Structures are given as C-alpha cells and as structure tokens.
Amino acid sequence: MGEIPILRIGDCLLVSIQVDMHDRLALALQDDLTERIVADRARGVMIDISALEIVDSFIGRMLNNIAAMSRVLDAITVVVGMRPAVAITLVELGLGLTGVRTALNVDKGLALIRNIIDNPERDDANRIR
Amino acid sequence: MSEHRHVILSLIDRHHQQLLAEWLACQKRDARIADPQREKEIAGLAGRFLDQLRRGAIAQADDIQMAEWQPVREVLEDLSRDRAIQGFSPSETAIFVFSLKEPLFALLRREFAIDADRLARETWTASRLIDRLGLYTIESYARVREEVITRQQQELLELSTPVVELWDGILALPLIGTLDSARTQIVMESLLQRIVTSGAEIAIIDITGVPTVDTLVAQHLIKTISAARLMGADCILSGIRPQIAQTIVHLGLELNVVSKATMADALALALRRANKTIIDREPSAATRT
Structure with a gap:
C-alpha cells in the first residue's frame, strides 16, 4: 500500500490522486497533509483529480474534509482537473462540493490561490457561493 | 368466408382494367389531382396494389396482418411514406384506399343485381376489407410522421445548444x-x-x-x-x-x-x-x- 505523495510548489502543496481511494489511504492523506501544511506553512493546497474516472460520495466527502481542515489551518484548498463526466455525475448525485474551490487545471489553480492570497477581501466580495 | 373472398377475387380478375380505370377516375375526382406527374404515379401504385390485392385475396387470409398480405401492406407502406414525407394530410393519403369502394361496390351491384341478400353480404365483406386496408394506411402514415418528428427533435437538440x-x-x-x-x-x-x-x-x-x-x-x-x-x-x-x-x-x-x-x-x-x-x-x- 503506497502513500500519496505531497509536492511543494512555492507556498502551495500539490496532491495528485492517481489510485483508488479507500478509508485508510484517505485518513493517511489527511494526516500527512495537515502535518505538511503546518510544517511548510503552506497557504494553499491543490488536489489534482484528473486521473480519477470515478468520484463517488466517499471521495467527495474526503475532499470536503480536507478543505475544511485546511481552512482551519489558514490554507486554501482548490480541487483541480475534474473531468466533465465526473462533474456531471457528481451533480446528478447531488454533490456540489460547495465547500471546495475548483479550477480547470494546476496552472489555473495556482493562479487562483495566488489571487486569493493577494486580495483576500476582493475575492469574497465578487463571489457568491 | 373463403367463398366471399373468391367472389371479390374473381371480380377483380375479370374486370381488372375497368376497375382500375374507374378507381383512378374516383381518386382524381376525390383528391382533385391536377398534376399529370402525380396522376401517373398514382396509376402505377394503384396497378401494383390491385395486383397484390389479387394475390392476397387468393390466400384467403381474413386478417391483413398475416404473412400472405405482406406485399399489399408493403405497397401501402410505400404510399404512406411518400405521402408523409411530401407533406400530404392523412385524409389525402387514405383516400387512395377508400376511393376503391365506389368502383368495387358498383361492380358488386352489377354482379348481384338480382340477389339483394348476396349483394348486401358481399358489400359488407368488401367494405370491411377496404376499411382495414385504409386504417393500416393511416397507421403507417402516422408511424412515418412520428419518425420524422423524432428525427427533427434530435436535430433540434443538436442545433439549439451552441456554446x-x-x-x-x-x-x-x-x-x-x-x-x-x-x-x-x-x-x-x-x-x-x-x-x-x-x-x-x-x-x-x-x-x-x-x-x-x-x-x-x-x-x-x-x-x-x-x-x-x-x-x-x-x-x-x-x-x-x-x-x-x-x-x-x-x-x-x-x-x-x-x-x-x-x-x-x-x-x-x-x-x-x-x-x-x-x-x-x-x-x-x-x-x-
């Protein structure tokens, strides 16, 4: 059982999920990630799910949890690289992932995090969630 | 029942040309056909229909859904398809079959002029047959129309969602x-x-x-x-x-x-x-x- 690598880009952390998630792996990821956020003083966390063809309610909840934990540690979570088919399935399941920010790819996710860190008050003003 | 069929069959056989001519005249009058091109087309279809009807009648099948009636049904399906695609109304389509009644009944009347009971019986049989064929025509007309509608819906779906x-x-x-x-x-x-x-x-x-x-x-x-x-x-x-x-x-x-x-x-x-x-x-x- 391998663990999911966490890469550091500037003051952001990049997690790329490429294997099937299960309970223990998710817990391990949450552990690792929270520790790394504190250790590296990361301001943003990007979770890349472009390799996932199936995102179910379990992964949806895990993403929400990670976003909530990061928020407590003052880091912004952005889910990047979701496939169109996955997005449609999630919406049909009623999982809008409302607590998580999203971006099309890693590039845009990085820009989004930068943008939010640079103007925190403007971001809240022009977004309705 | 087979006896009645044979009566119609022999009538159609014997008076084939006359029946066809009268039928076409009836159609021309009822449907108000002015176009010579269409007249020719209808004459062709009518000839085919009568030929196939003779064969169907030989088989003595009472139910037009049976296999023996397959060629007749095909003629009617062709007719309905053409009419539906060209935008004719259902009555304009069905008139093709129903206008056969007049010449056919006239033939029966001449044949059984002295036997009123027989005439009534044969007329009823012929009427029932033609009604069924007419209804089948309308049904296939509706089916073709439905296909057209479904296809258009599909095209509309693809057309109407530009990004x-x-x-x-x-x-x-x-x-x-x-x-x-x-x-x-x-x-x-x-x-x-x-x-x-x-x-x-x-x-x-x-x-x-x-x-x-x-x-x-x-x-x-x-x-x-x-x-x-x-x-x-x-x-x-x-x-x-x-x-x-x-x-x-x-x-x-x-x-x-x-x-x-x-x-x-x-x-x-x-x-x-x-x-x-x-x-x-x-x-x-x-x-x-």
Missing part, C-alpha cells in the same frame, strides 16, 4: 426553448467540453429564449451551474425577463448565482472579473457636454 466564445476565457451559452432533462444533459456536456478545450473561467448562461422557469427548469439550471463550477468555471445568469424574476421569487427558488438582466451587463461583469476593460477610443459628443 459561444465571447472573449478569451469567457463563454456564453444562449438557451432557446424549454429546458428538459435530455436537453440539460446535452447543454451540460457541450458546456463542460468547451470549458476544457478553451480553458474558460467564466460562463454566461443566457435564458432570454427560455419561455418559462419553473422549479424543474431551475433545478436543471442549478445542475448546469454546479457542474461548471466543479470544472473551475463561474457562471453568470443573464437574460432574466421581469415576469421570470417574479416567478422565481414567487416559487421561492434560490439559484445561488450572480444574475444580470441582460447579456451586456453580464459581459461587463465577466470582463471586470477577467481584469479587462473596454474604453471608448475618443470621447463621444454625449460625454463631452
């Missing part, structure tokens, strides 16, 4: 017509696909062409908006007409999305979010005064 790139990174989705689940699915798929290929971060959904917004349509809008959000694109709703705004409030719908009255306002907001501005090249006369 337009308004600016670099700004997509517009002008929705025309009612949003049902099938259309929502296609709209969603094409929007998400375009988000992927263009890398757009803002999508303007314009509902000027949506006649009514009820809870179901709102549900579909919300789904589309959430799916786009999951792909990292923010949606702006535009083109909300005053009545629709009232309906949304009366129904207590919460769309949870930035909405603008017109596409122009939405585009202005989108440009502002993308850190772009449009400025006049020269101050116009109106602003100088």
Whole structure:
C-alpha cells in the first residue's frame, strides 16, 4: 500500500490522486497533509483529480474534509482537473462540493490561490457561493 | 368466408382494367389531382396494389396482418411514406384506399343485381376489407410522421445548444426553448467540453429564449451551474425577463448565482472579473457636454 505523495510548489502543496481511494489511504492523506501544511506553512493546497474516472460520495466527502481542515489551518484548498463526466455525475448525485474551490487545471489553480492570497477581501466580495 | 373472398377475387380478375380505370377516375375526382406527374404515379401504385390485392385475396387470409398480405401492406407502406414525407394530410393519403369502394361496390351491384341478400353480404365483406386496408394506411402514415418528428427533435437538440466564445476565457451559452432533462444533459456536456478545450473561467448562461422557469427548469439550471463550477468555471445568469424574476421569487427558488438582466451587463461583469476593460477610443459628443 503506497502513500500519496505531497509536492511543494512555492507556498502551495500539490496532491495528485492517481489510485483508488479507500478509508485508510484517505485518513493517511489527511494526516500527512495537515502535518505538511503546518510544517511548510503552506497557504494553499491543490488536489489534482484528473486521473480519477470515478468520484463517488466517499471521495467527495474526503475532499470536503480536507478543505475544511485546511481552512482551519489558514490554507486554501482548490480541487483541480475534474473531468466533465465526473462533474456531471457528481451533480446528478447531488454533490456540489460547495465547500471546495475548483479550477480547470494546476496552472489555473495556482493562479487562483495566488489571487486569493493577494486580495483576500476582493475575492469574497465578487463571489457568491 | 373463403367463398366471399373468391367472389371479390374473381371480380377483380375479370374486370381488372375497368376497375382500375374507374378507381383512378374516383381518386382524381376525390383528391382533385391536377398534376399529370402525380396522376401517373398514382396509376402505377394503384396497378401494383390491385395486383397484390389479387394475390392476397387468393390466400384467403381474413386478417391483413398475416404473412400472405405482406406485399399489399408493403405497397401501402410505400404510399404512406411518400405521402408523409411530401407533406400530404392523412385524409389525402387514405383516400387512395377508400376511393376503391365506389368502383368495387358498383361492380358488386352489377354482379348481384338480382340477389339483394348476396349483394348486401358481399358489400359488407368488401367494405370491411377496404376499411382495414385504409386504417393500416393511416397507421403507417402516422408511424412515418412520428419518425420524422423524432428525427427533427434530435436535430433540434443538436442545433439549439451552441456554446459561444465571447472573449478569451469567457463563454456564453444562449438557451432557446424549454429546458428538459435530455436537453440539460446535452447543454451540460457541450458546456463542460468547451470549458476544457478553451480553458474558460467564466460562463454566461443566457435564458432570454427560455419561455418559462419553473422549479424543474431551475433545478436543471442549478445542475448546469454546479457542474461548471466543479470544472473551475463561474457562471453568470443573464437574460432574466421581469415576469421570470417574479416567478422565481414567487416559487421561492434560490439559484445561488450572480444574475444580470441582460447579456451586456453580464459581459461587463465577466470582463471586470477577467481584469479587462473596454474604453471608448475618443470621447463621444454625449460625454463631452
């Protein structure tokens, strides 16, 4: 059982999920990630799910949890690289992932995090969630 | 029953030419055919039909759904298909079969002039047969029409969901017509696909062409908006007409999305979010005064 690598880009952390998630792996990821956020003083966390063809309610909840934990540690979570088919399935399941920010790819996710860190008050003003 | 069939069969056999001529005359009169081209076409079909009818009658099958009647049914199907595609009305189509009654009954009357009881019986049999064939014609006409409608629906679905790139990174989705689940699915798929290929971060959904917004349509809008959000694109709703705004409030719908009255306002907001501005090249006369 391998663990999911966490890469550091500037003051952001990049997690790329490429294997099937299960309970223990998710817990391990949450552990690792929270520790790394504190250790590296990361301001943003990007979770890349472009390799996932199936995102179910379990992964949806895990993403929400990670976003909530990061928020407590003052880091912004952005889910990047979701496939169109996955997005449609999630919406049909009623999982809008409302607590998580999203971006099309890693590039845009990085820009989004930068943008939010640079103007925190403007971001809240022009977004309705 | 076989005896009656044989009567009709022998009648058709013996008076084939006469029957055909009278039948065509009846059709010409009833359907008011003026075009010689169509007259010829109908004559061809009528000849084929009579030939096949003789064969069908030989088989003595009472039920026209049976295999022996297959060639007759095929003639009628061809007829219905042509008529339906050319845009004839159902009665114009069915008149082909029903106008056979007059010459056929006239033949029967001549044949059984002295036997009233027999005449009535044969007329009834012939009438029943022709009615069935006529109904079958109308049925196949309706079937062809249905196929046409289904195909057009499909084409409409594909035509009516364009995704337009308004600016670099700004997509517009002008929705025309009612949003049902099938259309929502296609709209969603094409929007998400375009988000992927263009890398757009803002999508303007314009509902000027949506006649009514009820809870179901709102549900579909919300789904589309959430799916786009999951792909990292923010949606702006535009083109909300005053009545629709009232309906949304009366129904207590919460769309949870930035909405603008017109596409122009939405585009202005989108440009502002993308850190772009449009400025006049020269101050116009109106602003100088």
